[in-house]
Amino acid sequence: xxxxxxxxxxxxxxxxxxxxxxxxxxxxxxxxxxxxxxxxxxxxxxxxxxxxxxxxxxxxxxxxxxxxxxxxxxxxxxxxxxxxxxxxxxxxxxxxxxxxxxxxxxxxxxxxxxxxxxxxxxxxxxxxxxxxxxxxxxxxxxxxxxxxx
Ligand code: HEM
Numbered sequence: 001x002x003x004x005x006x007x008x009x010x011x012x013x014x015x016x017x018x019x020x021x022x023x024x025x026x027x028x029x030x031x032x033x034x035x036x037x038x039x040x041x042x043x044x045x046x047x048x049x050x051x052x053x054x055x056x057x058x059x060x061x062x063x064x065x066x067x068x069x070x071x072x073x074x075x076x077x078x079x080x081x082x083x084x085x086x087x088x089x090x091x092x093x094x095x096x097x098x099x100x101x102x103x104x105x106x107x108x109x110x111x112x113x114x115x116x117x118x119x120x121x122x123x124x125x126x127x128x129x130x131x132x133x134x135x136x137x138x139x140x141x142x143x144x145x146x147x148x149x
Contacts, residue, residue, distance in 0.1 A: 029087030030138075033131045037083055037090070044078045047121035056113040060104060085138045097145040107149050115139075 034040055052058055052065050064074050083090035094100065115136065122132045 030131060030134050031083060031086040031088035034082075034086055034127060034135070035125075037079070037088065039125065040079050040082050040086075040088070041075075043121050043125055043127070044075050044082065046124055047118050048075055048078070050117040050120050051114060054113060054117055057110050057117075060106070060110070082135070086135065097142045101146045101148075103148075105149055106147050108143075108147050111143055111147050 031040075034043070048071070051061060058065070064070050077092065077094040080090040081092040081094065084092045118139075119132065119136070122135070127135075
């Protein structure tokens with residue numbers, strides 16, 4: 001009988017442990033769904049290549065593209081920004097979107113072209129439509145701080 005009670009306690013202890021573990025599991029964030037930091041770095045690399053090849057908007061990035069250090073720092077900022085905005089463990093330390101783009105004269109069409117390049121990069125890595133829309137939903141509201149004409 002004592003043995004029976006002891007094994008019953010062990011079994012219920014184990015059941016309780018797995019129940020606690022199951023309850024502690026958080027719903028995955030957009031950061032998790034995108035595939036974490038490595039996946040975001042890959043998307044940003046692809047995105048920046050697409051922007052550099054995009055004649056509609058690459059003139060804005062002439063100086064950025066011609067200086068490898070500046071390009072690397074720009075990419076790192078984009079990675080941190082997307083990582084943080086998607087719920088990841090990064091901290092974006094760059095300028096706010098209004099100061100970063102002030103005086104560039106970016107139009108709604110320029111903004112749309114850049115978003116197309118981002119969507120192209122996300123599609124290349126088979127990011128699911130729901131995750132793509134969540135990310136675009138986070139970046140979309142930045143438009144009013146970036147577009148000047
Ligand atoms: C949601 C849309 C956008 C996001 C999230 C974004 C994000 C950023 C970030 C994080 C920076 C770096 C800020 C810093 O140096 O502290 C930056 C700089 C810049 N952005 Fe944007 N941007 C967006 C749209 C655009 C558009 C539409 C254009 C032009 C077509 C543009 C052109 C630039 C340029 C030229 C720089 C300066 C890069 C450099 O320092 O070399 N951005 N942007």
